[in-house]
Amino acid sequence: NAGVTQTPKFQVLKTGQSMTLQCAQDMNHNSMYWYRQDPGMGLRLIYYSASEGTTDKGEVPNGYNVSRLNKREFSLRLESAAPSQTSVYFCASSRQTQETQYFGPGTRLLVL
Amino acid sequence: KQEVTQIPAALSVPEGENLVLNCSFTDSAIYNLQWFRQDPGKGLTSLLLIQSSQREQTSGRLNASLDKSSGRSTLYIAASQPGDSATYLCAVVNTGFQKLVFGTGTRLLVSP
Numbered sequence: 001n002a003g004v005t006q007t008p009k010f011q012v013l014k015t016g017q018s019m020t021l022q023c024a025q026d027m028n029h030n031s032m033y034w035y036r037q038d039p040g041m042g043l044r045l046i047y048y049s050a051s052e053g054t055t056d057k058g059e060v061p062n063g064y065n066v067s068r069l070n071k072r073e074f075s076l077r078l079e080s081a082a083p084s085q086t087s088v089y090f091c092a093s094s095r096q097t098q099e100t101q102y103f104g105p106g107t108r109l110l111v112l
Numbered sequence: 113k114q115e116v117t118q119i120p121a122a123l124s125v126p127e128g129e130n131l132v133l134n135c136s137f138t139d140s141a142i143y144n145l146q147w148f149r150q151d152p153g154k155g156l157t158s159l160l161l162i163q164s165s166q167r168e169q170t171s172g173r174l175n176a177s178l179d180k181s182s183g184r185s186t187l188y189i190a191a192s193q194p195g196d197s198a199t200y201l202c203a204v205v206n207t208g209f210q211k212l213v214f215g216t217g218t219r220l221l222v223s224p
Binding site for chain 1: 116143144146148153154155156157158161201203205210211212214215216217
């Protein structure tokens, strides 16, 4: 049972480039989330999807877009990367919102 | 706006000691509180979830308590082991909301 998987594990981008972070879960969860983790700032919610077909902004959505492709997959897109988006990105899922969240291993992104 | 604080930011103890990690939150209208563990370079692992109607939850050597009225939770670790070394984060879900708000964590080092 893989749980929550994320690709890629590590990525280096130049300012202005775009990329998509992929996330998939095999637990038949309804809700999925994208967080970023920065030193001294803790985890901050970027976007979430309470159920298939819905997405909502979190605390720090600017510069990002998301797509809930199906029940299993939730992607995060950076259209024009900026150095301020250098961070570790975590995807998570839960059966329903407000229930226990299960996290992926993270994607380390460096924007030069 | 809910704010979650964890003090101390770092803690070092010898193996075998019982220890307490603290979490405080500013808005007592919470739906639940969750404790997570994060190993270096890894994602988060859920440890315990306490519903707002509960006072405590136990799992093995871990015991988490919740005092909503004072806005505090503690995570008690009995007979600590070097394998307990990690960062411990608490997070709350406010009533009526669907999102976790995280503290910045306590980094625990248990030395043999």
